[in-house]
Amino acid sequence: MDKRRILILGGTTEARDLADRLGERPDLAVTLSLAGRTLDPAPQPVPVRTGGFGGAEGLVTHLASHAIDLVIDATHPFAKQISANARTASAATGIPLLRLERLGWEEVSGDRWTRVASVTDAVMALGEVPRRVFLTIGRQEAKAFAAAPQHHYLVRSVDPVDPPLDVPDAQYLLARGPFAVENEIALLRAHRIDVVVSKNSGGEATRGKIVAARLLGLPVLLIERPAVADDHRAETVEDALRLADHLLASFRKRGV
Ligand code: NAP
Numbered sequence: 001m002d003k004r005r006i007l008i009l010g011g012t013t014e015a016r017d018l019a020d021r022l023g024e025r026p027d028l029a030v031t032l033s034l035a036g037r038t039l040d041p042a043p044q045p046v047p048v049r050t051g052g053f054g055g056a057e058g059l060v061t062h063l064a065s066h067a068i069d070l071v072i073d074a075t076h077p078f079a080k081q082i083s084a085n086a087r088t089a090s091a092a093t094g095i096p097l098l099r100l101e102r103l104g105w106e107e108v109s110g111d112r113w114t115r116v117a118s119v120t121d122a123v124m125a126l127g128e129v130p131r132r133v134f135l136t137i138g139r140q141e142a143k144a145f146a147a148a149p150q151h152h153y154l155v156r157s158v159d160p161v162d163p164p165l166d167v168p169d170a171q172y173l174l175a176r177g178p179f180a181v182e183n184e185i186a187l188l189r190a191h192r193i194d195v196v197v198s199k200n201s202g203g204e205a206t207r208g209k210i211v212a213a214r215l216l217g218l219p220v221l222l223i224e225r226p227a228v229a230d231d232h233r234a235e236t237v238e239d240a241l242r243l244a245d246h247l248l249a250s251f252r253k254r255g256v
Contacts, residue, residue, distance in 0.1 A: 003029040004069045004248050007062075009082055010034055010044075013205060014100055015074035017237045020045040022244070031066070035082070037140075039159050056088035063095050070248055072240065074100040077225045078138075078199050087230070096247040099230040100240040104200040105210055105222075112219040115200075119144045122197050122221045126151055134193040136209060137223065154191045177205035184212035197221045 006022060008015050010032045022030045023046040034041060036050040053059040063071065073086040083099070090097035107113050116122045119141045126133065130150045135142055139157040146166040153170040155161055161172060171191070188196070188209075196213045198206075200222050213220045232247060234240035 003027060004252075005067055006030045006070045006072060006244070006248075007066070007068045008032045008046075008072045009075050009086060011037070011079065012074055012076050012102075013203065014102055014237055014240075015072075016042065016044055018072065018074055018100060018240055021237060021241055022046070035079075037159070053085070056085040056092070059085050059089040060092050063089060063093055068095055069251055070096050070098065070244060072098045072100060072244065074240070077101050077104070077201060078223075080226055083228065087228075096232065096251050097230070098232045098234060098240060098243050098247055100234045100237070102202045103235050104202045104225060105207060108214070110214045110217075111210075112213070112217065113222050114219065115222050115224050117224055119223060120147075122223050123148050125221050126195065126197075132192050132194045134188060134191070134196045134209065136196070136198050136206070138199075154187075154193060177208075179206060179208040181208045181211045181215070184208040185215060188212055188216055188218065193218065195219050195221060197223075199223045200225055 004027060006028055008019055008030060010016065011034055015032060019030055019032045022028055030046045032044050032046050032048050034048055034050050035052065053062050071086055071090060073083050075082050086097055114125055116125050119137060123144055126148050130152065132152045135145060135153050135155045139159055139161040142155050142161050142165060145153060149167040153165060153167060154173065155165065155170055156173040156175055158176045160174060164170065196209055196218060198209060198220060210220060232243055234243050
């Protein structure tokens with residue numbers, strides 16, 4: 001059988017779940033692409049390729065040389081560059097692109113959120129008065145908080161923040177979700193945290209800190225996602241599975 005070839009751009013739980021479902025199908029050849037940022041990546045259910053493609057141009061070359069029929073961008077809501085590259089490469093090649101992006105968290109009664117548009121805005125929103133900050137935005141962007149060295153930081157990330165933050169008072173925690181609410185409450189209490197800084201990543205694995213902050217009455221500085229328009233979007237793995245079949249069928253019809 002001539003298998004249809006799917007490239008999933010991953011690095012998220014949804015990408016792995018989707019790969020798991022698509023990988024079971026005998027009519028598909030599925031490859032998962034990872035940036036290679038995580039030192040000890042979780043095992044994946046389909047063949048994996050690792051590392052950047054070399055920008056949008058490199059991605060175009062990869063799609064052509066691997067005869068890809070469908071690209072599924074299941075990267076993190078805040079992985080802006082790879083998503084932009086996927087859109088450019090899809091437009092350049094005509095190969096359909098499906099964006100799988102989980103919904104963001106919604107504010108509920110009891111939440112004390114301040115929504116900000118960027119990491120830089122989050123740094124500013126902490127204010128002048130020293131605070132005890134739980135920083136959970138990933139190791140790559142944490143360094144922006146060196147601009148506000150008056151605060152105490154508890155920084156949690158999957159891999160070490162290297163070099164450490166250029167601030168006098170920071171502690172580091174290495175951990176990979178999912179995080180249970182009761183453990184998050186205990187952590188926030190033990191470190192006497194008075195503000196949580198998070199991206200609006202959505203999903204269950206890291207929601208615990210948001211719920212914990214609500215239950216403890218703590219404010220959350222929530223960095224919102226960049227707004228982008230995609231032609232084909234799914235918010236769940238189930239939706240993505242349906243749309244993937246639709247896109248594969250229409251791509252074949254065009255005889256490309
Ligand atoms: P990014 O800024 O959008 O991407 C930077 C560069 O990394 C891209 O231009 C590309 O290099 C390469 N890249 C990113 N994702 C890739 C993938 N899945 N396969 C191959 N190359 C990839 O991305 P980021 O924010 O650094 O995130 C990197 C990875 O971590 C992503 O896979 C994302 O899903 C995951 N992640 C990100 C966050 C976050 O908060 N940003 C959180 C959790 C997980 P080339 O231009 O050379 O192709």
